[in-house]
Amino acid sequence: MTEKLLTPSLNKGFVKPERDYLTCCVDWFQLTIWDVSPQVVCEEILGIPFNLMQNDYEAGMTNYSPFVCFDDIRIMTPRHDPERQGLQLVMKGQGCRQFEVHLNSQGITWVDFFARCFQYRVNVPRVDFAIDDRKTYLKMKSVKKKVASGHYRGDLNIASPKGDMNLADGTSRGEGVTFGGTASNVRIVFYEKNYERALKTGNEKQLDEAWNRYEIRLRQEKAVEAIKRLVNRKETIATIAFGVLAHYICFIVPDKENKAKRKSRLEVWKPWAEFMKDVESVKLVVEPGGRNFSDFMAYLMAQVACNLKVLRAVEDAVGQNYLDTMIEQAQLKPRHENLVETFVREIHTKEIETDVPLESWKSQYRK
Incomplete structure (x- = not known):
């Protein structure tokens, strides 16, 4: 990744509330570690x-065999x-x-973790950043038409339209476009995430949800340079993601009178200009446990429940009670106590049936 790739470095110092429709996250990270x-x-x-860690029984990758994993966090050996x-x-992603x-x-944050990685002899074969657009500034059908009509300028010379169809009734099951070839060190993928x-x-x-994703x-x-810039605090994940978009992609309005000899002089397509403005306000999303009790329970069901059921089956088989022991030994930190208070207040506010007084948990779990 070159310096030019990451321009513009945007820092205008203000945030517009409507940009809350946009969030940014790390969606793939691959690291080679030696020694x-x-x-x-x-x-x-x-x-x-x-x-x-558990034994990893999933498929490996070229020249590497699966070794151990923690859910979808995987370590492979050569x-x-x-x-x-x-x-x-x-x-x-998961x-x-x-x-x-x-x-x-x-x-710690992702940036802190990246800095920790670079204390060792490493390489970054791949990193993906994903921008989630809940306003859908760009309509995928319009984007595909722009690409098909050549109303585009940028350094990626290959684009592959994508789309699925329901054969039962012929309705769309999602539209999208991939920019860049399979061998390119930069690929950009637009698609309708809701589908x-x-x-x-x-x-x-x-x-029915409004949700586009731009990966x-x-x-x-390119990946190494992006991570180094994050570690050196020269860029944020959002400005890197939008900087790549700004450098490699721009949708334009055709010149009907053919006065402009260069695409660089053509007017920028309004939806694209709107989407790309004020990008410094896009925030990095890290929501591991959910923001409310419903999200928290959904997270537990999706990520923890199966492992708890395995543990319960082991307990039944050997006549031990490991789970209660772990809970008894766990020490709640202030952020955990805040979560408990938040969830209990939420439940009481919603008048969900409970016999647990708001403050009673403290005597049970604070030690």
Whole structure:
């Protein structure tokens, strides 16, 4: 990634409330680490006790075999030459969301974690940043028409329209465009996230949600430069993501009178100009535990419940009670106590049936 790739570096010093429609997150992180053991990767880089890792039975990747994992946080070992290949740490989308739980528990950010990584001999084969657009500034059908008509200027010379169709009735199941070839170190993917979520969850109501996603996929030197700029505090994740978009993509309005000889002189398409303005107000999203009790319970159901059921089955088989022991030994920190108070107040406010007084938890769990 070059300096030019990351321009403009925007810091105008103000935030517009309407930009809350946009959020930004890390959506893929892959790290090659040399000269350390998997245990060091777990405990010193990830901050996860090695004894919590499980055998990884999922598929590996080219030249690497699955070794251990914590849910979707995976460590792989080389198949041929360990000294040359090193270890692979891989976190895809869900793995990133799960890792944010550990970041939160350690009281650090993604940038702090990246800085920790660079204390070792490492490379970053890939990092993805995702911008979620809940206003849908861009309509995917219009974007595809712009691309098909050549109303585009930028450094990515290949675009691949994408879209699914329901064969039962011919309705759309999501539109999108991928910019950049498969071998490019920069690829940008636009798509309608609501369709993808509805397909995964089976919840047709999600089809009515307004949700576009714009993914910036950086590889090798582009990924390394992006992470270094974050660690050196030269950029934020949002400005890097939007800076890449600004450099590689711009949709334009055609010159009907053919007066402009260069595309650089053509007017910028209004939806794109609106989308790209004031990008400094886009925030990095880290929401590992949810903001309310319903979200918290949904998180537990999705990420923890199966493991708890496994533990309960083990307890029943061996006649032990490990879960109660863990709960008894756990020490709540101030942020955990704040969560308890928040959730209890929320439940009482909603008049959900409960016999637990608002303050009674303190005598039970504070020690």
